[in-house]
Amino acid sequence: MFEATKVGRTVSKGEFKAQRDELRTELLDAQRRLKESDISVIVVVSGVEAAGKGGVVNALNEWLDTRGVQTFAFWEMSDEERERPRYWRFWRALPPRGEISILFGGWYLGPIEQRFQGHCDDAALDAELARIVDFERMLTQDNALIVKFWFHLSEKDQKKRLKELSRDDRSRWKMLPEKSKFSEQYQHFEHVAERVIRQSDRGIAPWYLVEAENTRYRDLTVGKTLLQAIHARLGEQQVVTEPATPSDPLQLPESESAQVTLLDQLDLSQSLEKDAYKEKLKQLQAEVNELAWTAYKKGRTTVLVFEGVDAGGKGGAIRRITQAVDARLYRTIPVAAPTDEEKAHHYLWRFWRHIPRAGHMILYDRSWYGRVLVERVEGFATEAEWRRAYSEINEFEEQLVENGAILMKFWLQVSDEEQLRRFKDREDTPYKRYKITEEDWRNREKWSEYKAAINEMVARTSTEYAPWTLVEGDDKYFARVKVLQTVCDGMREALKKKKSEIGTGVLRCGDLLRADDD
Incomplete structure (x- = not known):
């Protein structure tokens, strides 16, 4: 050569x-x-x-x-x-x-x-x-x-x-x-x-x-x-690329039973009594605080991703975690429309820049999945862009896990009736009005498109190293406890492993060699 x-x-x-x-x-x-x-x-x-x-x-x-x-x-x-x-x-x-x-x-x-x-x-x-x-x-x-x-x-x-x-x-x-x-x-x-x-x-x-x-x-x-x-x-009029986009999604028959998605399988009637919620909340918050400090001492980063329908309870679930964890250990990133600086880079750039140092926790209120959800449905991304995003996202998450991150992803779902009730409650409550926008109402009109996008997103990006947790959110108490319990279980299990056991099973040159825990 x-x-x-x-x-x-x-x-x-x-x-x-x-x-x-x-x-x-x-x-x-x-x-x-x-x-x-x-x-x-x-x-x-x-x-x-x-x-x-x-x-x-x-x-x-x-x-x-x-x-x-x-x-x-x-x-x-x-x-x-x-x-x-x-x-x-x-x-x-x-x-x-x-x-x-x-x-x-x-x-x-x-x-x-x-x-x-x-x-x-x-x-x-x-x-x-x-x-x-x-x-x-x-x-x-x-x-x-x-x-x-x-x-x-x-x-x-x-x-x-x-x-x-x-x-x-x-x-x-x-x-x-x-x-x-x-x-x-x-x-x-x-x-x-x-x-x-x-x-x-x-x-x-x-x-x-x-x-x-x-x-x-x-x-x-x-x-x-x-x-x-x-x-x-x-x-060139357009970028020259190698064909590497996923194939077209399944073309389903035009019958209601053939259009069932993962979200349709959720039992949204599940609930928790207030007294049981308070008791469970106190226990789980104490546990997540202890686990956060253990992760800090072991140098294990925790990445929590929250997605869901509008008014699905993401903010409430996030607050129940941040209320329990020492403020020096975590950071919450609310993801909105990209800034001019962010638009000038690849869409994942804005998320790479926020990755915390070892031992810290980061909570994303919406995330990189916007590329395959709102950007897909609203036409902000081309079909080629959102189709190839599935593999790009999986690769990004795989690198986080290989580096020792504890990664958990939550989708919070509520019924159409419960979402409508929460929307009206936000409009009628002065201190909640900032939460409701014209865009929220427009999104309801495109629910069938969003449901198909969500189903494909979960199917393509729920991996062994970064699975999705679907949360039934009609009852806020039930949803918050399920999120906290999942976080505690996931952190506890991950922290049992030595650093040499972390990863996805693929050995690659270039990554730093990790020493075993003491």
């Missing part, structure tokens, strides 16, 4: 200067056009040691308008990064639409290092690369342009370059803390790199192999390739 990067390509100083000035003008023009588009550009810079990755990035920052460019180096992980899923640090680096992010190594650095150092085998590496391919496809389908450069040197040229760098105290290579450098096992590193590139090279996010011995050739090649990629994307 790397033979073509060892043929001795060069560019003279005169040729470089003439082409550089023209290239810079064209890049700035393309960047201005990019700013007016809804396209984001992600440049991944990787390669062998001493190939001059820093020099390339410096050149790009010199040629481009740096006000629209951000550069990220993924060296040692910070404490707050270690306490979250690995991809959290990458989501924070994703550019808004119209801008460019340059990533040193990106999501490839960890898997390459761990495989090279023998911390995982080829099967685990391939599993992580499959996740990366899905991640890049998801970003591309959201209108991101991903351009990946691999810079390569022959073993002889690398040794020569490293000798020069060893005299520079500011060089990244000299600052590396590891005793064993990749360059000391050139063939092994090249073998790992070849596997990574082969498994993750896709038409929607291709790798470009660049010979790095001549710096002028290297820099011009990168600049021209990036320019061509931006021009090509700006010239």
